[in-house]
Amino acid sequence: MSMEARKVHVGAVGLSQLPKKMKRPREEVGSHQLTAFQPTPSRRQHQNARQQLPIWRQKTYVVETVRRHASVVLVGETGSGKSTQVPQFLLDAGFCAGIVEAQGSTPSPIRARKLIACTQPRRVAAITVAGRVAEEMGCALGQAVGYAVRFDDKTGPRTVIKYMTDGVLLREAMTDPLLTRYAVIILDEAHERSLQTDILFGLIRRAQRERKDLRVVVMSATLDVEVFRRFFETGGRKEEKALIKRHGENGKHEKGMLSREGQASTVGVVRIEGRQYGVEVYYCEEAQEDSIDAACLAVLQIHESEPLPGDILVFLSGQEDIEALAELLSESAGTDTSIGKTGLCMEICPLYSALAPEEQAKAFHPPKGPAKSTRKVILATNIAETSVTINGIRHVVDTGWVKVRRYVPSTGLDSLKVTQIARAQAQQRTGRAGREAPGKCYRLFTESAFERLDAVPQPEIQRVNLTQVVLQLLAMGLDDPQHFDYLSPPSATALARAFETLLALGCIAEGGLSPGGNVDGTRIVIPEKDDRQAVEAQADQKPSGPAKSRPVITPHGRRVASLPLDPVYAHFVLRASELGCIFEALTAVSMLSAENVLYMPSPHGGPDAAEQRNRATTAHRALAAYDGDVPTLVHIYERWVAAKKGNRWCWDHFVNARAMKKADEVREQLLLLVRRLGLDPSQSCGNERQIFLRSLAAGLFLNVARRQPATSPALGKYCYKMLANGREAAIHPSSVLHARNPAPQCVVFTEVLTTSRPYIRGVSIVDPADLQELVPQFFGRA
DNA sequence: GTTAGGGTT
Incomplete structure (x- = not known):
């Protein structure tokens, strides 16, 4: 079934126009409440379910294509079953019995069992897909099927199918660049073009030149396979032309050298249809001036005219827009008042990463009100595009905006800008309405605007600071x-x-x-x-x-590379070790890697929301350390440890318990790694905070900024001039040093991000004399 | 006077 079954034009969003042209859902298929009480399915039931998947019919073709081609591109839409089935197909076909090439004096090849790796950009995907496959194969996780993500390795000596995050495989490649443990590497979700997947592409291609036995399967949901196919083409144009000459432009699949497309190729291509319900796509006839107003009208119209079940998912650019729309909707509909002829209630659920976990949970649970008369309206960022799946959605409202972070190498600044989505993203968002039943998607832009969008988003590798990548290579x-x-x-x-x-x-x-x-x-x-x-x-x-x-x-570079940290942070840890406070430095970088440590209750969290927010602000102020944000993070961690890492303490201080747990895990991992470097991670500066500040100066010297009169009034009277690029920035309002009196003269920061203007964050006070002493090559007197 | 989303032997 095609995702965009029909395109129906509607007028500029207006109350009178949308409902008229909407149709009732064709059929009610499936329900998100069904799965909860089902007994564990038997092996036979699994087998039946597997045979229903679209990919099952292509099993032989998939296996044969991988047999004949070192590289295969497999295009499969959502629901094709590719992530769970392809590794099993290849295992059944014997791809794990790899041959280790004869080495040194060993006269004959040794047969050995190699693994099938299947990489995912996200941890949850690796874990859940592995669990599903283990069930299908009737084994426990860590036996034939396992997974490996950071902090959690469920693989064993008998594991042959290994699901893993692309980051874990990339880390493995640092000690084994030829990826010799693997017979087949499957790069799933390749169309997402994560930084790690993109690096793996290059590494695998390189490894294939040395290892003729290494198979790669690139799995993508994007129809455009050319970019992947060309990349893995081994012979290049010349060889390709010769093959076309020999077999003709439309030659048959012969000797494994021609792809199904009839092109001469060393790369096999397989296309699998998906299993999604149809989603009708609606466009606006006119461009919308205010996407929040437009989204509000669209939601109200859908709510009034569409029956239940059928929740609404709205895609917005960020927290601010989500809060604005939540406000507008509750004003228009009343939080628990029924509206319209349908007499249904609306429950508004914000959903973004920085939201407290218990508030996020509302988006995934059944509504508080009666299910028969309550409709959930989820207001989400792109978190709902790929990272999480919400059941029960039949209507998607897409504003067409997303925030994109982009590193500008000429200035060394990161910027976070509201940007138009790409066509592939619009399609991904649309698909969220058709997971359980036919659905509808309302794009709050015109069809011609859609056609003018970029086909795909810019790959991450072209948007980020490459320091860590280059060092890894x-x-x-x-x-x-x-x-x-x-x-x-x-x-x-x-x-x-x-x-x-x-x-x-x-x-x-x-x-x-x-x-x-x-x-x-x-x-x-x-x-x-x-x-x-x-x-x-x-x-x-x-x-x-x-x-x-x-x-x-x-x-030094090798030691820096051995730590899974930004090289600037790793350098800081190693410098801190020389200066006597690696213990605190490890806490600092671990806390920096956990985002959203402090949380603010949502302004729509009920009648006492305002009071809760005041209490949060007071609690956060009480956690602040005088010297800045990094000392504050260390202080928070130490208080948390003193409170026995209790959730109660987190709750009382408006600290995100999940973020603390993550920081703790990172810290544990780093402890192990620095011990391996021969360092003593327990070396602490105790109460001598100057030692920690000296380490910060020595470690983050590339991020020094000095206070000076602003040259542009936009930054106020004073600003901070960054020494690395000579540019001006302001201290971010979330910093404990924001509006500090007296203002610090010299600071280091962990991040500079341009939103409404350039802001430095993670700011700490340093002494210029320390910089001169500790980094003389940069700050020494002339 | 305010921060899209992932991820690391």
């Missing part, structure tokens, strides 16, 4: 990360900036670049060219003059 022994096999190359500027940072941190040496930045804010200027062209131009350049010496990873 160097640590793996790739001596030239600029010319790595990127599926989508990052800009030359972004790569150059990463090298510059690594050089400044002492992670690499003898590069063609000199150290970047000094106290005066003067720095090497890297001409900003447009992304891809720059890389291609560089690649095409014939070497002229003496070759530049390539940067080499230093012993």
Whole structure:
């Protein structure tokens, strides 16, 4: 069934126009309440269910294609069963009995069992899919089927199918770049183009040149397979043309060299249909000026005209818009007043990552009111696009906006901007209405606007700071990360900036670049060219003059790379160890890796919401440390430990217990890793907070900012000038140093993010004299 | 005077 079964135009959203053209759902299929009390299905029932999946009919074809091609692209829509079935098909077909090539003096090949890896961008997906497959195979998790995600490895000596996050496989690649444990690597959700998946693409292609036995299956929901196919094409254009000549443009599938498309190819392509209900897509006839107003009208119209069951999911750009729409809807509908002819109530459920877990839970549970007369309206960010699935949704309202974080390498600043979604995202959002029954999707933009959208979002690798990626590649022994096999190359500027940072941190040496930045804010200027062209131009350049010496990873760089942290943070931990407070530094970086530690109750949390928010603010102020945000995080962790890591303490102080648990897990992992480096993680500075601040200065010296009169009135009278790029920023209002009197003269920050304006966050006071003493190469007196 | 979403041997 096609997801976009029909396209129906509706007028600019207006009360009179939408309902008239809407149709009743064709049929009621499935219900989200059915699954709860079902007994555990037997093996036979599983077998029946498997045979109903669209992919089952293609089992032989999938297996044969993987047999004949080292690389296969498998396109399967939602519900095709690809994630659970493909690994089982390949296991049944004997792909795990890999052959270890003869090594050294060993005369003959040794048969050995290798694994099938299936990577996922998200932990929950790896865990739940593995659980499902273990059930289907009638084994316990950790036996034939297992999973590995950070902090949680459920694999054993007998495991042959291993679900894992792409990050875990990437970490494994650091010690085993040829991925020798695996016979087949399946990259699932490849269309999402996560940073880790993209790096794996290049690594696997590289490994395939050495290992003829390594199979890769790229699984994607995107119909455009060309980009993946071309990437894994081993022979390149020349070989391709020769094959076409030999077999003809429309030659049959012959000797495994022709794909189903009839193109000469070393890459096999399989397409599997999905199993989704049809979703009718509605567009606006006119562009909407205010997407919150438009969303409000659309929700009210759907609510008044559509029967239950059928909850509504609205996609918005962020917390602010969600709160505004929640307010508008409750004003218009009344929180528990029935409205319209249908006499139904509305229950509004905000859903975004920073929301307290117990408030998030409302979106997933049945409504508090009677199910027969209460409709849930979920107001979500893109968290509901891929990360979570909500049952019962039959109507999607899509504003077409999303917030996108983007690193600007020429300035070293991150920006967070409201941006139009891509067509693939719009389709993904639409699909959320058709999981259980036919549904409807209302796009609050015009069809021509839809057609003008980008086809797919920009891959993450082109939007992020690459310092950690470049260091990882160097640590793996790739001596030239600029010319790595990127599926989508990052800009030359972004790569150059990463090298510059690594050089400044002492992670690499003898590069063609000199150290970047000094106290005066003067720095090497890297001409900003447009992304891809720059890389291609560089690649095409014939070497002229003496070759530049390539940067080499230093012993310090290897230690930094061994920690699963941003190199700046890892450097901080190692410097803190030299200065006597690694214990506190480990706490700091662990807390920094857990987001949304402090939480604010939703303003719509009932009659005492305002009071709760005041209490939260007071509680948070009581946790603040004088010296800044990083000392505050350390303080919070220590208080939490003193309170025996209790949930009650979290509750009383408006601290997110889940974030604390995550920080604790990260900390435990880091303790192990620094011990492996021969360091003593219990080395603490005790009450001598100056030692910790000195470590912060020494570690975060690339992020120093000094207070000075603002050159632009937009930042107020004073601002903080960042020494690395000479730009001005303000201290973020959430910082404990915001509006501090007297204002600190010299600070380090953990993050700079441009939203309404450039803000530095994670701000702590440092002493300029410490910088001069501890980082003399940058801050020493001339 | 305020922060989309993931993720790491």
